[in-house]
Amino acid sequence: xxxxxxxxxxxxxxxxxxxxxxxxxxxxxxxxxxxxxxxxxxxxxxxxxxxxxxxxxxxxxxxxxxxxxxxxxxxxxxxxxxxxxxxxxxxxxxxxxxxxxxxxxxxxxxxxxxxxxxxxxxxxxxxxxxxxxxxxxxxxxxxxxxxxxxxxxxxxxxxxxxxxxxxxxxxxxxxxxxxxxxxxxxxxxxxxxxxxxxxxxxxxxxxxxxxxxxxxxxxxxxxxxxxxxxxxxxxxxxxxxxxxxxxxxxxxxxxxxxxxxxxxxxxxxxxxxxxxxxxxxxxxxxxxxxxxxxxxxxxxxxxxxxxxxxxxxxxxxxxxxxxxxxxxxxxxxxxxxxxxxxxxxxxxxxxxxxxxxxxxxxxxxxxxxxxxxxxxxxxxxxxxxxxx
Amino acid sequence: xxxxxxxxxxxxxxxxxxxxxxxxxxxxxxxxxxxxxxxxxxxxxxxxxxxxxxxxxxxxxxxxxxxxxxxxxxxxxxxxxxxxxxxxxxxxxxxxxxxxxxxxxxxxxxxxxxxxxxxxxxxxxxxxxxxxxxxxxxxxxxxxxxxxxxxxxxxxxxxxxxxxxxxxxxxxxxxxxxxxxxxxxxxxxxxxxxxxxxxxxxxxxxxxxxxxxxxxxxxxxxxxxxxxxxxxxxxxxxxxxxxxxxxxxxxxxxxxxxxxxxxxxxxxxxxxxxxxxxxxxxxxxxxxxxxxxxxxxxxxxxxxxxxxxxxxxxxxxxxxxxxxxxxxxxxxxxxxxxxxxxxxxxxxxxxxxxxxxxxxxxxxxxxxxxxxxxxxxxxxxxxxxxxxxxxxxxxxxxxxxxxxxxxxxxxxxxxxxxxxxxxxxxxxxxxxxxxxxxxxxxxxxxxxxxxxx
Numbered sequence: 001x002x003x004x005x006x007x008x009x010x011x012x013x014x015x016x017x018x019x020x021x022x023x024x025x026x027x028x029x030x031x032x033x034x035x036x037x038x039x040x041x042x043x044x045x046x047x048x049x050x051x052x053x054x055x056x057x058x059x060x061x062x063x064x065x066x067x068x069x070x071x072x073x074x075x076x077x078x079x080x081x082x083x084x085x086x087x088x089x090x091x092x093x094x095x096x097x098x099x100x101x102x103x104x105x106x107x108x109x110x111x112x113x114x115x116x117x118x119x120x121x122x123x124x125x126x127x128x129x130x131x132x133x134x135x136x137x138x139x140x141x142x143x144x145x146x147x148x149x150x151x152x153x154x155x156x157x158x159x160x161x162x163x164x165x166x167x168x169x170x171x172x173x174x175x176x177x178x179x180x181x182x183x184x185x186x187x188x189x190x191x192x193x194x195x196x197x198x199x200x201x202x203x204x205x206x207x208x209x210x211x212x213x214x215x216x217x218x219x220x221x222x223x224x225x226x227x228x229x230x231x232x233x234x235x236x237x238x239x240x241x242x243x244x245x246x247x248x249x250x251x252x253x254x255x256x257x258x259x260x261x262x263x264x265x266x267x268x269x270x271x272x273x274x275x276x277x278x279x280x281x282x283x284x285x286x287x288x289x290x291x292x293x294x295x296x297x298x299x300x301x302x303x304x305x306x307x308x309x310x311x312x313x314x315x316x317x318x319x320x321x322x323x324x325x326x327x328x329x330x331x332x333x334x335x336x337x338x339x340x341x342x343x344x345x346x347x348x349x350x351x352x353x354x355x356x357x358x359x360x361x362x363x364x365x366x367x368x369x370x371x372x373x374x375x376x377x378x379x380x381x382x383x384x385x386x387x388x
Numbered sequence: 389x390x391x392x393x394x395x396x397x398x399x400x401x402x403x404x405x406x407x408x409x410x411x412x413x414x415x416x417x418x419x420x421x422x423x424x425x426x427x428x429x430x431x432x433x434x435x436x437x438x439x440x441x442x443x444x445x446x447x448x449x450x451x452x453x454x455x456x457x458x459x460x461x462x463x464x465x466x467x468x469x470x471x472x473x474x475x476x477x478x479x480x481x482x483x484x485x486x487x488x489x490x491x492x493x494x495x496x497x498x499x500x501x502x503x504x505x506x507x508x509x510x511x512x513x514x515x516x517x518x519x520x521x522x523x524x525x526x527x528x529x530x531x532x533x534x535x536x537x538x539x540x541x542x543x544x545x546x547x548x549x550x551x552x553x554x555x556x557x558x559x560x561x562x563x564x565x566x567x568x569x570x571x572x573x574x575x576x577x578x579x580x581x582x583x584x585x586x587x588x589x590x591x592x593x594x595x596x597x598x599x600x601x602x603x604x605x606x607x608x609x610x611x612x613x614x615x616x617x618x619x620x621x622x623x624x625x626x627x628x629x630x631x632x633x634x635x636x637x638x639x640x641x642x643x644x645x646x647x648x649x650x651x652x653x654x655x656x657x658x659x660x661x662x663x664x665x666x667x668x669x670x671x672x673x674x675x676x677x678x679x680x681x682x683x684x685x686x687x688x689x690x691x692x693x694x695x696x697x698x699x700x701x702x703x704x705x706x707x708x709x710x711x712x713x714x715x716x717x718x719x720x721x722x723x724x725x726x727x728x729x730x731x732x733x734x735x736x737x738x739x740x741x742x743x744x745x746x747x748x749x750x751x752x753x754x755x756x757x758x759x760x761x762x763x764x765x766x767x768x769x770x771x772x773x774x775x776x777x778x779x780x781x782x783x784x785x786x787x788x789x790x791x792x793x794x795x796x797x798x799x800x801x802x803x804x805x806x807x808x809x810x811x812x813x814x815x816x817x818x819x820x821x822x823x824x825x826x827x828x829x830x831x832x833x834x835x836x837x838x839x840x841x
Contacts, residue, residue, distance in 0.1 A: 020421065020425065021425055021429065021434075021436065022424070022425045022428060022440070022444030022445070022448070024441070025436055025437060025438050025440045025441030025444065026438075026444055026445050027441070028436070028438040028441060029438040029439075029441040029442055029445075065445075066438070066439075066442065067809075068437075068438075068439035068442070068540070068543065068544060069812035069813050069816070070544050070546075070547075070778070070809065070813060071544075071548075071778060071779045071809065071810055072779065072805065072806045072809050073801055073802075073805060073806065074803050075751065075806070076803060077751060078748050078749065078750055078751075079748070080746055080747070080748055080749075080764075080767075080768050080771070081693060081694070081746070081768055082695050082744060082745070082746055082747075082765060082768040082769045083691060083692055083693045083695065083744070083746075083757075084684040084691070084692050084694075084695050084696070084699070084700075084744050085684065085690050085691030085692055085743055085745075086691065086743060087691050087745050087747075088757065089745070089758060089759035089760070090757060090759070091756065092754070092756050093693070093747060093755040093756065093757060094749075094753060094754060094755040095753070095754060096752035096753050
């Protein structure tokens with residue numbers, strides 16, 4: 001017999017105070033969940049306000065505990081068990097919950113039944129996706145007018161401003177010198193100091209503006225809006241990866257066009273017909289007003305169900321042709337619940353012509369969630385090809 | 389010398405005088421967080437795996453909500469290792485010491501425990517720590533992902549062992565070669581043998597008969613994969629065998645839970661009752677804890693849809709000792725496991741006294757008490773313990789292309805496997821086996837179904 005008591009705490013910690021195996025394995029579980037969730041990400045983004053807010057760059061995703069699978073028998077129609085307490089044959093202990101298939105009695109107390117909320121950084125998600133899907137990065141537009149002077153670090157000097165002292169390099173120099181000089185050496189001399197130097201370089205500008213054009217005519221139902229929103233979101237995230245300052249413009253249109261704040265943008269509902277030229281005109285106006293083409297990389301995304309008034313055809317084409325030269329890329333997302341007639345609509349033809357005329361444009365047909373990723377991928381691939 | 393230390397010595401002396409017979413016990417006082425981990429992992433130091441993390445957080449939540457409380461854990465061996473919670477009261481720990489002695493007596497005398505300890509060694513705590521260490525080394529060499537893939541498979545098959553075989557089990561014996569029957573030399577054969585070229589062929593040995601692996605369906609999946617996996621690396625086999633060794637240890641704990649907990653509860657009640665050296669106040673408090681532990685249902689609930697093994701075991705042992713005497717009860721303790729214990733000694737009178745009943749749960753959540761006889765009650769209690777709590781899945785064939793063919797014995801189990809889960813398990817196994825893996829079972833309509841990975 002022996003009894004080791006708890007005095008050990010005073011003399012020093014025991015090994016099990018040093019780390020918790022439970023925590024370690026729990027964290028590993030969470031890591032695995034993150035990996036699994038990453039695969040399902042495109043479907044998980046639903047809130048409109050995750051689009052632009054810079055300080056709200058996380059998404060919260062409810063996840064269930066992962067199950068470590070084992071062989072298990074099928075759930076029987078009826079399961080027998082033993083219980084204990086004051087009960088007579090025929091007593092109803094728990095009422096049924098109707099026909100619902102999912103209800104499996106009180107089986108909810110298994111680990112698999114618990115869920116919790118995990119927070120994901122949008123940037124992490126994007127890094128992961130870009131790597132996973134091997135998407136190319138966007139290229140800034142070539143051409144001198146889109147370049148700005150910038151200072152970059154290059155080289156070292158023995159003199160310089162205090163703030164640019166390179167400590168690591170200085171210590172390296174000191175180590176080298178002391179190795180040669182031997183025991184008598186002083187720790188650091190002025191000769192050891194190294195300062196980073198700056199040179200002026202012309203850099204491609206890192207400003208971008210993204211115009212989101214949305215058809216809000218009555219034919220655009222919730223399904224279409226959701227597709228458009230998701231497509232916009234991911235397109236914007238991809239652009240954000242490349243440019244430091246990204247500004248957004250939200251334009252909704254029916255036969256007229258209005259600019260909106262993001263919050264209202266996806267809630268807007270219009271009545272009546274569709275004239276897409278109005279939106280293109282509005283974009284041109286705003287671009288002329290606020291976004292100097294020599295300082296901004298510009299992108300346009302237009303989402304519509306494709307219907308447009310016939311009589312608007314010429315005006316729309318003219319407006320697009322006017323818009324195109326100042327854009328890095330024009331993307332058209334045709335959202336509809338229909339599978340047939342893809343990109344064969346008024347707007348579809350409009351963008352096809354535009355592309356044929358040599359403008360950097362692309363069209364994507366979205367009829368359900370599964371179309372979004374291929375579209376995003378196509379957009380980034382085409383855009384990279386255009387910029388070559 | 390602390391008070392508890394003093395009590396430990398006296399309670400032990402009392403226990404020995406009452407006929408308890410066990411290897412020495414090492415008591416250690418540990419913080420509750422450590423207890424919780426031991427309860428989750430089943431062993432103080434065990435291999436890392438994310439699934440333990442899930443159980444751990446679940447236990448933490450339960451604990452925080454006050455639904456569960458752990459008093460002690462004891463590991464059989466020589467010496468036994470017992471852990472007590474350092475912030476439990478003296479009363480509680482005095483009770484726990486007596487409880488632990490009951491476990492120590494049980495694990496030293498019960499035949500299943502004896503066998504598993506002979507097989508897995510008397511130092512399972514140290515063995516498991518060594519496994520964990522070797523797995524850490526494997527992580528260093530092969531990386532976390534690969535080791536995790538192996539553990540996913542091995543731990544998923546944790547219950548699929550065969551304790552009727554030895555832990556150190558040799559490969560299947562090679563098939564006996566049938567001596568080729570002497571052919572009668574008749575005219576045709578002698579003339580045929582004289583043909584040019586025939587002489588050399590006759591001298592050649594006959595091809596050995598095909599060895600079917602396994603010769604008969606094999607229940608020990610962990611062993612089979614470790615020994616016959618066509619492309620496993622040594623460290624991977626090692627992990628399978630480590631998991632298997634721990635399962636050999638866990639199986640009797642699982643199979644004797646009602647007996648073992650009941651026996652320990654019986655002894656803590658009896659020893660404390662007879663410990664006249666305990667202050668009466670301490671005795672009363674300890675007894676209060678006792679009645680909390682062995683009560684049939686939690687809190688104010690009047691009915692539980694589960695049977696508390698402490699309560700059931702305790703009452704059967706009380707009944708047995710009262711009816712047949714301690715010596716006969718000790719004999720039962722040595723020879724039975726829960727199956728025999730319940731079937732043979734849970735009498736209709738006792739079942740009525742304990743208000744045990746059988747219920748039927750429908751898929752829609754309706755739970756109704758059924759009119760049942762004692763045999764149905766026995767089976768309802770035992771059913772979850774059958775085959776280590778797992779469906780019977782056997783290795784049927786190892787094909788010459790390396791395909792592993794598993795077969796679910798659905799006739800014994802009464803119904804087929806949950807095919808989604810089974811599919812995921814096959815995927816785990818396939819990653820380690822590296823050749824096709826197949827599983828035959830039946831679907832919900834009873835028609836044969838073949839899953840592949």
